Amino acid sequence: MPLVYLTRVEKFNAAHKLWVESWTEEENFDFFGKCANKNWHGHNYTLYVTVKGDPDPKIGFFYDAKKLGKLIREVITDRLDHSNLNLDIEFIPKGTMPTTENMAVLIWNELEPHLTGCRLHCVKLQETDSIYAEYFGEQ
Amino acid sequence: MPLVYLTRVEKFNAAHKLWVESWTEEENFDFFGKCANKNWHGHNYTLYVTVKGDPDPKIGFFYDAKKLGKLIREVITDRLDHSNLNLDIEFIPKGTMPTTENMAVLIWNELEPHLTGCRLHCVKLQETDSIYAEYFGEQ
Amino acid sequence: MPLVYLTRVEKFNAAHKLWVESWTEEENFDFFGKCANKNWHGHNYTLYVTVKGDPDPKIGFFYDAKKLGKLIREVITDRLDHSNLNLDIEFIPKGTMPTTENMAVLIWNELEPHLTGCRLHCVKLQETDSIYAEYFGEQ
Amino acid sequence: MPLVYLTRVEKFNAAHKLWVESWTEEENFDFFGKCANKNWHGHNYTLYVTVKGDPDPKIGFFYDAKKLGKLIREVITDRLDHSNLNLDIEFIPKGTMPTTENMAVLIWNELEPHLTGCRLHCVKLQETDSIYAEYFGEQ
């Protein structure tokens, strides 16, 4: 039976800042540059979720791509969309920096328990046209 | 002499919210939906500036595209990048809603006096993959 | 009051063929090439709807972009999505060729009566990465 | 000798439907939703073929990218373009669902015997902006 990888893409828009609470504003700005603007900035994020499995011979897939999109929206992107990543999101612990790198790991951990009948392979989060992070689970 | 249109594209990331100060949080949410999240959200904006003029026969352009990019960054996008559009920007009057539509007009008004040797034709501002606004000046 | 143009982008996937009923299969193939495959082919279509108006000073827009998206989906793209453009669509008269050019005009005519508080400026329909049609109404 | 991966991108447009012959129209619609429209729908597909090998020191590649494009078009995309994936394609067995997942496997099996002087690494097929499947061969 062939192993196939299926990727579903969803989007959300959010505000955040990079800011270590125990540092002064000047220290944050020195380290994070404009990303530490205390009044926030934001991004259009694109989320790629890749799952893998063996397509059922009769119906031709192992996980309905439309159902996967619905799951990602319900569990992840509907909650993140038009939010403040530092303040509003339950699955981002307070004090955890909402970098693209950390977000990829947190999204994996939040989404993975909801997937049955397939294995999660990769969470890729694109923050701008020039930056994205990928997480493949613990290895 | 041929009239040619030249477009330069620049980008910036910013936070904003749609929020009428004289309304309650509930009224704002009823009207603007998730765009009224009081903790802000944000976008990757793409700005298209189109100028028009007659290319100089010797050098082949009427306004150096690299110089145009530098001007747009200095006058507009370096100031907007990693900012909060409701709080941080001098040329967005307090109480003026930072919608894509208003931003296109405000960017035109801020940029136009700096352009010499060509005429500004269009300011196009893209907020997401599915929404953009264009302004062609007073007509 | 400034006149601003707002564009909303929506997508749909559909099947069609280019086929003149009064011609033989051979005549259709000679004229339309592979587009006349009697078993149909299909496309991912991208629809750009541009409206124009004067933003309200208080709320910053003349027509809510989210509301515009909802209207386009209800009146146009939800009906066209996963359809056969030659067979399934009430507002495409039987015998009218579902070319990108004709579709742009038909979508304008179907959508325009639903727009109040702004004027429709352009319907642009992209069929592939290399082909799109635009219609600006009767002129 | 370094191992390098080369990817060539080709496109095709096709109609299909997701439809189990032994089910009623209602059962198909309940399971596959709009994808089961009996009158078909369609997509612009983008195909990414990745091969791997050691570049020849003199000519700088192990498989001419232009030749790879020509091969993919002849063996795969010229046959799929403007076709009906359920009805028209010899290498898609009747009754095999033309899902993106199955298509990736079938394209691998059809293309792989034609490749000499390099190894096939991945067939990636994108169906819409939000869905794609990848197949890396039997593992």
Add this chain to the structure above:
Amino acid sequence: MPLVYLTRVEKFNAAHKLWVESWTEEENFDFFGKCANKNWHGHNYTLYVTVKGDPDPKIGFFYDAKKLGKLIREVITDRLDHSNLNLDIEFIPKGTMPTTENMAVLIWNELEPHLTGCRLHCVKLQETDSIYAEYFGEQ
């Protein structure tokens, strides 16, 4: 009869430099910066040709988009592809700077006499993701 605009997109890759023959290398570099590298640089160009006309009621278009693509390739892009724009192209007069702005005008002049049954509306030439020029003919 409705007036519809049809756009066809074609691509080519070419080398060029911005260089005034009567200037020294230093003068050229002072004025054009890196674009004056005497050993050339190059781009992937994207050409958008827009024509307008009234679709034929029977066949649904006024100019076959496939035929338009073939014409553009034969008259323009097959000649420009993999060329040196300063040295190799007959319709770029020696000493005429191959800027995007000038190229848009020259392509219009070369293509326009070949179009029958429709009117040329716009030649748009994109040089990089951040620079493009448009020409709408003499006005």
Add this chain to the structure above:
Amino acid sequence: MPLVYLTRVEKFNAAHKLWVESWTEEENFDFFGKCANKNWHGHNYTLYVTVKGDPDPKIGFFYDAKKLGKLIREVITDRLDHSNLNLDIEFIPKGTMPTTENMAVLIWNELEPHLTGCRLHCVKLQETDSIYAEYFGEQ
């Protein structure tokens, strides 16, 4: 500690030709086709550099994406931009064909010694919309 992959995208424009010095012009043209135009052609290249590491719990990343961009520009793309890849670049040995495949390996070798605190995972170089090469180091 989670292992995360971070990718940074940078661009450059350059001229090149595929040309074996010991062959005649005819032999080169027979083998490389239009890529052997003796007067050069060129491309807009897009470079994807992927590094991997364990994000620092306090600051949320293992290598600052902005710093990574600055490094790539200084060490690689500022040197390649507006250059002739056959003539101008110190780290492309004379006689080494500047194919996308070879460039990916050469960029890896040039960049890798500058990376501290993370491991280089992949250099991907895109030459056109339909061709890219990837190199993952010696394996």
